[in-house]
Amino acid sequence: TAPANFEPGARIFAPYSIYKGKAALSADPLLPKFTKLETGDYRVERRGVIMLTFWPSIGERKYDWEKRQKFALSATEVGSLINLGPKDSCEFFHDPSMLSSNAGQVRKSLSIKAHADGSGYFVCLSVINNAVNTNDRFVVPVTAAEFAVMRTAFSFALPHIMGWDKTVAKLPFSGDHQGSGS
Amino acid sequence: TAPANFEPGARIFAPYSIYKGKAALSADPLLPKFTKLETGDYRVERRGVIMLTFWPSIGERKYDWEKRQKFALSATEVGSLINLGPKDSCEFFHDPSMLSSNAGQVRKSLSIKAHADGSGYFVCLSVINNAVNTNDRFVVPVTAAEFAVMRTAFSFALPHIMGWDKTVAKLPFSGDHQGSGS
Amino acid sequence: TAPANFEPGARIFAPYSIYKGKAALSADPLLPKFTKLETGDYRVERRGVIMLTFWPSIGERKYDWEKRQKFALSATEVGSLINLGPKDSCEFFHDPSMLSSNAGQVRKSLSIKAHADGSGYFVCLSVINNAVNTNDRFVVPVTAAEFAVMRTAFSFALPHIMGWDKTVAKLPFSGDHQGSGS
Amino acid sequence: TAPANFEPGARIFAPYSIYKGKAALSADPLLPKFTKLETGDYRVERRGVIMLTFWPSIGERKYDWEKRQKFALSATEVGSLINLGPKDSCEFFHDPSMLSSNAGQVRKSLSIKAHADGSGYFVCLSVINNAVNTNDRFVVPVTAAEFAVMRTAFSFALPHIMGWDKTVAKLPFSGDHQGSGS
Known part of the structure; x- marks a missing residue:
């Protein structure tokens, strides 16, 4: 195919996926949502996340x-x-559903446990849903190399899910940030 | 809301905020200010900073x-x-107010002290203002995980507050930087 | 030469090359290939790689x-x-040729072995091609400084060969990523 | 001043400078020079550097x-x-002047020596110029904090002086990089 840029607004899917015997795990960065203020400036309204997905x-x-x-x-x-x-x-x-009337119905826990010999981690997700009476549990063994990919990619993504990439990408201009209050 | 880009010149607020029992702490990168030289080139006039804000x-x-x-x-x-x-x-x-006639009236000190067990830090700001006779002190305990966010985000922001992101973002062109004087 | 931007679609060659007594080694990032989905979104179709090239x-x-x-x-x-x-x-x-009818004809192995004193690594590529009856072996000693360049450059390139630079470069807009399923 | 973008081709000066008792030291990234090939592609012609400047x-x-x-x-x-x-x-x-007829006339050496207590480094530049019979020597003590700035900023700049930022910034398109030769 010929070179082509992405259309603005299109979503880009590039999950880091790990397939193991009992389950698969993928990780994806999701960006924060910004809100325009009355001043014309912007503020993060909802923080971004790294979304982990497990499937059996x-x-x-x-x-x-x-x-x-x-x-x-x-x-x-x-x-x-x-x-x-x-x-x-x-x-x-x-x-x-924290802080809503459904609080407590669904409980999720994610644990990351190192192998005793330092060769990797067990990544486990447990989801207990009392509303529909289900109890799902996923265990994905992650090697040290795979964890190094996650650490490097998550470190890269962290300023982006915080919105700091936007803060520092502004055009250069004069500010008053070191006035007498600093 | 529909996809939309930020207007140039708009400020983007994306503080990393930590709320604890006695006080809250937030961190924000502030970019350097550049000055245009007579040659048409630019020079950093005032360095950027990471601004920490404490409130009780x-x-x-x-x-x-x-x-x-x-x-x-x-x-x-x-x-x-x-x-x-x-x-x-x-x-x-x-x-x-260093180097001004008000030097010494306001004294600020920031200390970061590790917990003895390595589980985090106490971040303390003390502001003594002799002009208005106030003495403010804020203590925010920061977990190792929160400090890891700060370390990663501050490492990301550092080249930007120095202006090096601008230096390396130039269009590619021929320079003479390895001539006989190098 | 005057300042000029690269044409879109042009390839940029900037290998990191190490020339040693018996062989040379170079490293180059190669980007992933994306596919446009029917929804107008994009998905990584083929992951990028860091391509190592050895020549005698x-x-x-x-x-x-x-x-x-x-x-x-x-x-x-x-x-x-x-x-x-x-x-x-x-x-x-x-x-x-894995998973094709030629599987097993060519076997490649790359090994990276630390010097006993921690001063660097031996990087060895062995290529056994049974189809044409050749057996190539390259050994390039890499100093700790050269390996530090590779580690830093590969860490920089990793999110790009995964496609995460594209994921996080989207325009800011509202998403639903922290709904009840998160 | 109002928000404004840099003109293309303008140089941006943002040195990291350290002023000490006997001398000052500054560091600046300088980008590589690219050459356009007959195919329309580009190749690094001269690698970038981090330029250190010492003055007394x-x-x-x-x-x-x-x-x-x-x-x-x-x-x-x-x-x-x-x-x-x-x-x-x-x-x-x-x-x-290496490889020219003036080889050996000017000899420069840069040494970085850790303080015995790990609290920083001595950075020393010695320039012996036999053509004009001068012998300059600069010593700048660098604290661990200043060295951490240099390490972080140099790590940021390294992919840029190698040209890898340009390699990975291409528009997404299909390549053949994992064909049978990989």
């Missing part, structure tokens, strides 16, 4: 995308992950 | 933005911060 | 480009390489 | 720019520098 194996090299479950890593959870040493572990808990 | 808690999940105090981290102070090991500490002193 | 020495400061052999590092293999400690080693095996 | 102190807070000397760090020398541990040292030798 249903046979040799076959996976069921319909049974996928998602877990959206916040900037601080990404910080926890990229800071993980070869023997460290971490765990995050999410309630997708 | 005044009740459960309530914070008083009117009582905020700022501390502008220079490139070298950012270098100190991103270089901090899990057991290290550092402290910076600023006088916003 | 045939005399003092002379090298034979016609005898070159290539090895395409995937994102995960790049992750393995940038994660390598000063005493670590790794090895990758490729079959360029 | 001639009194309190006064420095003599006319007496400056330069040292152009190649990509691999930058790799050596960013790889330097807190107790490590390195040294580079340049002959600006």
